[in-house]
Every structure is written in structure tokens, then in C-alpha cells.
Amino acid sequence: MYRFFVNAENILEDTILVTGSDVNHIKNVLRMKIGEEILISDGNDKEYVCSILNMDDEKVEAKILDINGPGRELPIKVYLFQGLPKGDKMETVIQKMVELGVYGIVPVSTKRSIVKLDAKKAANKVKRWNAISESAAKQSKRGIIPRVNDVCTFKQAIGMAKELDMIIMPYEEADDMEKTRNIIRDLKKDTSVGIFIGPEGGFAKEEVNAVMEENGTPITLGKRILRTETAGMAIMSVIMFMMEE
Structure with missing residues (x-):
């Protein structure tokens, strides 16, 4: 599953907005489709399992399916x-x-x-x-x-x-x-x-x-x-x- 990073303000109540260069990567490079799942991180060791809802040239909107807590980072x-x-x-x-x-x-x-x-x-x-x-x-x-x-x-x-x-x-x-x-x-x-x-x-x-x-x-x-x-x-x-x- 592909992983992307977003700023905290892009994380809404039950959806997340992916913007910037990752939009082109998701849409045109990976050629992902509505319904496909991706991982999104807030940069603070919190991981969101999401499903793509909508996408255009400016943003990808993804629905939050699950939230994984800290665990990817070393304890040091x-x-x-x-x-x-x-x-x-x-x-x-x-x-x-x-x-x-x-x-x-x-x-x-x-x-x-x-x-x-x-x-x-x-x-x-x-x-x-x-x-x-x-x-x-x-x-x-x-x-x-x-x-x-x-x-x-x-x-x-x-x-x-x-x-x-x-x-x-x-x-x-x-x-x-x-x-x-x-x-x-x-x-x-x-x-x-x-x-x-x-x-x-x-x-x-x-x-x-x-x-x-x-x-x-x-x-x-x-x-x-x-x-x-x-x-x-x-x-x-x-x-x-x-x-x-």
C-alpha cells in the first residue's frame, strides 16, 4: 500500500485531503482509481488507512477507514x-x-x-x-x-x-x-x-x-x-x- 504525508490541517473529521505533487503521483503516475486504499501519515507517527473518494488536478480526497497509532518509529x-x-x-x-x-x-x-x-x-x-x-x-x-x-x-x-x-x-x-x-x-x-x-x-x-x-x-x-x-x-x-x- 502506498504511503503519503499531509499537513495536520488537511486531516478533517472523516476525510483527508492530499495536495501538492502527490496528486499527480497518485493520479497520473500510479494511475490509482476511486476506491483504492492508501496510507496517509500526519508526520507524527500516526497512520491513517484510507480509501480514495474523489480526485481532480488539485487534490485527492480520501475517506479514513482506520487509524494506526505510533509504532513505525524507534523508541529513541x-x-x-x-x-x-x-x-x-x-x-x-x-x-x-x-x-x-x-x-x-x-x-x-x-x-x-x-x-x-x-x-x-x-x-x-x-x-x-x-x-x-x-x-x-x-x-x-x-x-x-x-x-x-x-x-x-x-x-x-x-x-x-x-x-x-x-x-x-x-x-x-x-x-x-x-x-x-x-x-x-x-x-x-x-x-x-x-x-x-x-x-x-x-x-x-x-x-x-x-x-x-x-x-x-x-x-x-x-x-x-x-x-x-x-x-x-x-x-x-x-x-x-x-x-x-
Whole structure:
């Protein structure tokens, strides 16, 4: 069953209005018919099972058949602080992290980030990245659309992360796999975790120290050096496996 997202104001007493680009997708791409069922989410982990009542070029009206409560989301909020990678790697990172259950993504310009974006390019990138997040959320039947924040500096990222319950940083110079296992095993429900992933060149030593000054913990992901687009997915996969209910 296909999933779509709507704003809260589009949810009426017993019907929901789907507007925007999803109308064309339902009507002309999927070629759905009156009476077919779809899933609609309000972006807050509430899912509506609906049947299409009417549609035109501006909107699709769907009748609410059933309401499913929370259950698609992990009982923990994981934020990815991703050092800007080269090329289109960020798109892959966003798509896969959303599929795995990340709650939010913060693109970070670090000392060793090769990519440097001016304000206009950054705004266009963030717009595209959020579209990718929405598409991945629909495909994986997420209850929310994880937000991709504006590109920020490392200092700004630290300021955001210190408001979370825990900060972890996969780091090539860290060791003690048992320590990493214990950190993941000890994660609690209803907590927030920030994961810092460096760009292709990794984090500078002063950046690692800045994370540790905010009680962040360097962890190891094993003896192999993972690419920047792999590291976040590796740790997120473990967290998903441990926290899935």
C-alpha cells in the first residue's frame, strides 16, 4: 500500500485531503482509481488507512477507514551529524539513514570537508536532500519525515549536539570493541543520541577533542576503516537492531 504525508490541517473529521505533487503521483503516475486504499501519515507517527473518494488536478480526497497509532518509529531519537562528503554521497547517506530509522540529519562543514558550499548552493542542496528524505520515508513506511537541517559549522553542530542525552563519534583511532558494545546495549528508550561522522579525511584532532569536551564518546566500528557514507549506516543498523520493538 502506498504511503503519503499531509499537513495536520488537511486531516478533517472523516476525510483527508492530499495536495501538492502527490496528486499527480497518485493520479497520473500510479494511475490509482476511486476506491483504492492508501496510507496517509500526519508526520507524527500516526497512520491513517484510507480509501480514495474523489480526485481532480488539485487534490485527492480520501475517506479514513482506520487509524494506526505510533509504532513505525524507534523508541529513541538518533541525529546524524554528517561531515560533508564529496559528490552525491550525501544523497545516499540520507536515503539509507532514513530507511534505517534516523530522526534527523545535520550536514556539517568540517575542517577536512573538501566540499565548500556558498549560501545559494547550500540552500538548493538542502531542499533536494529533504526531498530525498521524504521519498525514503514514504518508501520505508516511516511515520515521520526526518528533517535535513541547513548546513552548519562544526561549532554550531557541537552547540546542537550538547542538548542531546548522548554523543558518540565513530573514530579510526578509537579501540575497545567491548566498550562500543556496552554503549549500544545501554541505550535507553526515550533518549536522544547524536552520531558524529567525519568526511573523507576524517575529523581533525581538535574536532575530536571538542566532542569529548561535551562528554562525547569516541567509539570503534572494528578494525577496518569505513568510508564516510558507510560508517553512519553501520552504527545506525546496530542501533536499529538493538532498539527495534
